[in-house]
Amino acid sequence: MTIRLYDLVAANGRSLSPFVWRIKYALAHKGLSFEAAPVGFTDIPKLCGGKYKTVPIIEDGATTVCDSWAIADYLDKTYRDAPTLFTSPQERAMAHFFDGWFGLEIMNRIFQINVADIHNHARPEDQPYFRQSREARLGGKTLEQFAEGRDARLDELRYALRPMRAALLSAPFLGGDTANYADYIALGGFLWAGAVCTIPLLKADDKLNDWLKRGFDLYDGIGNVERYPLTA
Ligand SMILES: N[C@@H](CCC(=O)N[C@@H](CS)C(=O)NCC(=O)O)C(=O)O
Numbered sequence: 001m002t003i004r005l006y007d008l009v010a011a012n013g014r015s016l017s018p019f020v021w022r023i024k025y026a027l028a029h030k031g032l033s034f035e036a037a038p039v040g041f042t043d044i045p046k047l048c049g050g051k052y053k054t055v056p057i058i059e060d061g062a063t064t065v066c067d068s069w070a071i072a073d074y075l076d077k078t079y080r081d082a083p084t085l086f087t088s089p090q091e092r093a094m095a096h097f098f099d100g101w102f103g104l105e106i107m108n109r110i111f112q113i114n115v116a117d118i119h120n121h122a123r124p125e126d127q128p129y130f131r132q133s134r135e136a137r138l139g140g141k142t143l144e145q146f147a148e149g150r151d152a153r154l155d156e157l158r159y160a161l162r163p164m165r166a167a168l169l170s171a172p173f174l175g176g177d178t179a180n181y182a183d184y185i186a187l188g189g190f191l192w193a194g195a196v197c198t199i200p201l202l203k204a205d206d207k208l209n210d211w212l213k214r215g216f217d218l219y220d221g222i223g224n225v226e227r228y229p230l231t232a
Contacts, residue, residue: 002035003027004059006047009038010121014195014226018107019068021188021223023056026072026181028219030082034058041126069096072181085181098174098182101163107189109157114197116147121196150199157201161208168211179218187215187223194227202231 005024008017015021015036027034039047044055052066058074065074076085086092115134122130131143138146164186167174174182190212193201202208209231216223 001061002033005034005036006039006044006055006057006059007036008044008055009040009123010118010195011123012121013038014121016118016122016192016195017055018185018188018192019054020056021191022068022181022184023058023071024222025179025184025187025219026075026085028222029085029179029184030075030079032075032079032082040123042129069099091180095181095185099185102182102185102189105160106157106186109153109160110189110193110197110201112146113150113153113157113199113201114193116143117196117198119143154199154201158203158206161206164211165207168207172214173211179215183215187212190230191216191223191225191227194225194230197228197230200229200232204231206231 005020005027007015007020007024010016015024024034024036039055044053044057047057048059048064048066051064054066056068056071057064057066058071060074060078063074065071072085075082086095115138119127119130119134135142164174171177173179174186179187190201202212212223212230
């Protein structure tokens with residue numbers, strides 16, 4: 001049976017969620033086929049009887065699971081014969097640590113750079129909700145006011161990425177010789193940016209570009225989707 005994955009999409013059909021992206025990689029890692037069901041921000045509360053507020057959500061037969069970590073654990077527990085996402089509790093713990101770091105230091109910065117872009121690319125019927133909910137988090141500034149200083153934030157973002165550059169000096173992936181869930185988390189962040197971000201995040205000589213290419217090429221080019229340039 002094919003798993004259904006609810007995917008948050010922009011008006012142009014591109015995926016607007018870094019968390020959905022990591023689950024697309026996780027499903028591909030496990031060799032599980034899935035159908036993506038595109039939804040907008042304001043559709044999410046109507047899914048699965050109104051049980052959930054965020055995507056990713058999967059439906060696997062009669063089972064529904066929301067939250068990327070819950071889904072990753074469900075996939076490993078349910079599909080034991082398929083390649084595991086976490087080969088040990090220790091690997092899972094390290095991926096969890098990486099997720100915390102990447103969320104705080106990188107995704108937050110990307111959000112601060114592309115928040116107005118996300119709004120402008122959202123489906124028209126989702127834009128008022130997105131503006132209202134995000135402006136409530138931005139300390140009284142409009143999305144446009146918030147986006148004003150974003151060029152200066154690029155340098156901070158590039159600087160904050162140096163632990164990833166350091167790790168990738170000695171291995172092709174954050175997971176070592178092969179990609180693991182930490183790579184999927186980070187690739188998802190960049191794919192989210194590529195969907196909407198109208199300024200390139202990385203410099204042309206950034207070594208992360210090689211890793212991005214390797215990561216986008218995984219699983220028959222899962223990440224080679226239409227996007228804005230990530231590199232200046
Ligand atoms: N902790 C959740 C976070 C998921 C999340 O924040 N999803 C966002 C999209 S990237 C969402 O569904 N937002 C709905 C909204 O803002 O109303 C996970 O890992 O799945």
